[in-house]
Amino acid sequence: MGGIDFAALLAALQRPTVLIEAAVVAVCLLLAWGIVRFAHRTAPGSIWFGERGFDGVLFPWLALVLALLARLLLKAWLPLALFKVAVPVLISLGVIRTTVRVLQVAFPQSLLVRALERTISWLVWAVLVLWLTDLLPLLLTELEGVRWKVGGADVSLRSLIEGALSAAIVLMLVLWLSATIESRLLKAESVNLSVRKIAANATRAGLLLIGLLIALSAAGIPLGALSVLGGAIGVGLGFGLQKLAANYVSGFVILAERSLRIGDVVKVDNFEGRITDITTRYTVIRASNGRESLVPNELLITQRVENSSFADTRISLTTVVQVAYGTDLDALMPRLVAAMAGVPRVLPDPAPSVQLSAFGADGLELTLGFWIGDPENGGGNVRSDVNLAVLRTLDEAGVEIPYPQRVMRQAS
Secondary structure, three states, rough: OOOOOOHHHHHHHHHHOOOOHHHHHHHHHHHHHHHHHHHHOOOOOOOOOOOOOOOOHHHHHHHHHHHHHHHHOOOOOOOOOOOOHHHHHHHHHHHHOOOOOOOHHHOOOOOHHHHHHHHHHHHHHHHHHHHHOOOOOHHHHHHHHOOOOOOEEEEEEHHHHHHHHHHHHHHHHHHHHHHHHHHHHHHOOOHHHHHHHHHHHHHHHHHHHHHHHHHHHOOOOOHHHHHHHHHHHHHHOOOHHHHHHHHHHHHHHHHHOOOOOOOOOOEOOOEEEEEEEOOOOEEEEEOOOOOOOEHHHHHHHOOOOOOOOOOOOOOOEEEEEOOOOOOOOOHHHHHHHHHOOOOEEEEOOOOOEEEEEEEEOEEEEEEEEEEOOOHOOHHHHHHHHHHHHHHHHHHOOOOOOOOOOOOOOOOO
């Protein structure tokens, strides 16, 4: 692999024709930016376009294609110098953008991916500098000279590095493909969300397994040697990884039998909230106060789970109020029912109800019951609206809410 004669390149960059090359390169970049900006409206935030268009995968590769076409046209008219640097730079930028965007989409919440971004960038730019300075062939020759015996085979450090790079490229393509298929599956609104999650998780696991086998072959590791490794993995799953395997299988069971679905309001281990995601290892439950609980899937299979919206999303709520003795309950109770029915989130069927639940020490205790159909939006806020409507009704009717009364007598 030959590089560029650095001294000759510096001399060539001093020619006046470099200004023409710079102008052509600038036109290629502007044209690529314009095309990406126009097409960015169709799929914002995707791997191809990124968040702002120019930070996606398409911009550097499109600029590279335009630069190659321009170099092909100018080759017959000008002695090229700047293009010898511009093309490798665009290739390096394309490799960095592709790797980073694929990792971000495949592992959106991983902190390790953010650390890898800078590492990958530094490695790619370092290889580019070594190639431009014609030091890369020398480095590869030195790496080829570092050899040792592994299982009777002669292995060089260069072959290991090239195998690792080949494996990384294969895994990157698999991650890209799995992320694309997963996003398409999750956007299929006509299919149940649990079924989509099963298909997405199974597709991702299957593609990663296939990609891992291909990557091992690309790295020069014979697949026949994996039989011993498979036995070791089986022993590991039987002991140290049994919980991880149980959570993984439980996640597929939950999604398959649909006992718990995304959007259900559940209570697990005294934590109540709405299920926002079901992954292969854990389920995310978000409470109404914003706190989130990551519950291992195995617990959802083996422990008691209260699901408020498994068969019916409607749930019953109650509130209690006391009125003074002597209040005309026959006239008051229909007005309280009407007041509760006027609250927007209270369902008309089943209708609200008022019951005389107890004779208190200070007044008559009334229990007001009502139903809502959207428990994921919280119960405290609608209970507050009902209490305010009841309070206004009591004020309008002139009904007193009694205060605690205590009679103290002095012994004679």
